[in-house]
Amino acid sequence: MIRLIKKGGWLALWLFPLVTWAQLPSIKMEGYFLQDSVQLGQSVKYILLSRQAVQAEVVFPDSTFSFAPFELVRKEFFPTRTVRGISTDSTVYTLRTFHLKPVQHLQLHARLFFREDTLQLNTLPDSVVLIQNVKVPPDDLPLMTNTQLEHVADKFNYLYWGLGLLAGAIFIGGIWGLFGNGILLRYNLYVLRKDQSQFQYRFQTSKDRFRRMKTLDHLERAITLWKNYLTKLEDEEISSFTTKEITTYYEEDERVGNSLKICDRAIYGNIISDDETEVADALTKLAEFAALRYVLIRDSLRHVANSR
Template identity: 45%
Template sequence: MLRLLLFLLALLPTMPVHAQQLLKPSGRFGVDTVRLGEPLTYTLVHRHPAAQEVILPDSGYTFAPFEFVRKDFYPTITRGGISTDSVIYTLRTFETPAVQQLALPVFVLQGKDTVAVYAQPDAVVLRQLVQQVTEPLQLQAETTLAPVEERFNWPVLLLWLVAGTVFLSLIWFIFGQAIRTKYKLYRLRKDHVYFASRYSSHADRFIKTAASGSIEKAVSLWKNYLTKLERSAINSFTTKEIVEFYLDDEEVNTALRILDKAIYGNLQSESEGEANLALGMLRRFAKSRYKIRRELIKDARYNR
């Protein structure tokens, strides 16, 4: 019995030394008061021997009565065999008690065991915005309109642009060929009406004045019109080349030779009638070529 007592007394000095190794962490809020739902910080600092393995609470820990928002860890600092770990937690509370406390632990690994060492509790005071509640509660009407900044609805505009593009693409895919044909026929008719109007003006002026300059302008206009109609450089052709281009057309050959004689030769009074007939022949030929081109455009539409 005496030996047992002496053995227990010999172990007593080592027990405080082992307990002193588990140093308590220090935990403190960054503010003294807080409002409901307002973020606040809680700083946890733990100093321990460098050889000791320590784990600080993570986001999975229950911070009741607070809710976890985020954490900011800082690197471990070791000096003189003592390491310092620190972390700042951002929390918030939606509980209504006037005073709320929190004491976070650190977890010390000792072999296969884990020991939780808690910091001293620290408290914050919940700032009460409503000092007195009257029963029953009375609703207060707010009828003043609050100004709201007008914003352009870009998503709706983008949706309309996409829908419009798809719709127009579909219309063009279905009716595109018909639209192109209608436009070509419109341009063809417009050019012919313009040519016929100006050509008649030059021809009428020649009838009234018998000036060779009117014939020259009429022939030049005729060549330019056929150049655009046939898509060939007819306005740069000689009379012989024009006749060959139209496969020795007798009407074109006769009209151009009469008009060349009237322009470059001495226009006699007896030849004025021939010039008038030649101008009419060129007008009829241009109209016939216009009709041929129009039928080719229509046939191209139906043959596709």
């Protein structure tokens, strides 16, 4: 009997990823250029479209994405359109290239957020032909030489390179000793600012969809985003805390306690009143509290750096 239970447990572990994958919503992505040829340095538009179920969230590439061999000039986002349960997102990227390859390809990646899962989505590669305005001379032109070259064996100058490496190490060490703390501070502040920006965007998206469709899935998504963001910001496992533990951690802050209780009542009671303003206001207060914690931690980092 014990052996059968063990075998059944192993079978469940093997089948769990397949069941999770089957629950992902259907999604269709396509990306293409609006023209099939381009001149060197000339702008060309690239269209990125995705069609997915309303409960899924798709994040398109931003300015930090590598569009090689192209360079991003600007991007235009269009609001999400939902028709018969299918949401359509679209973005127009204006690109240009300075590479000399005759045919240049581009494939973009997007991220799908569904419940607690994250999936990378890829478009099919599309290409444009580079218009050649300069004629290349033939390779078979005759080359006239009148000098006989003598082969000279290369010798590695160990002393030269050793002194160069030592000087480089001393220089880098000196730079780090003088500016290392400032570099680390700037990097940490950049990470904080980037995380805050991404959180506000994704949280606002979930909040807007909750107000529009009045579904508990988007409310749960917003609360999960809030807890995960504060977990990383505070370096504390807030995502595993209960509402009471979170309120205690923030010294009985009424905004946090009351807002979480309103959301818990809607989620666990499976009740959304005809006027969802109370829940939406609670989400707004949670977002404002997260922004306040970001400012406090950012200023704390600056104060510690200045006191050294």
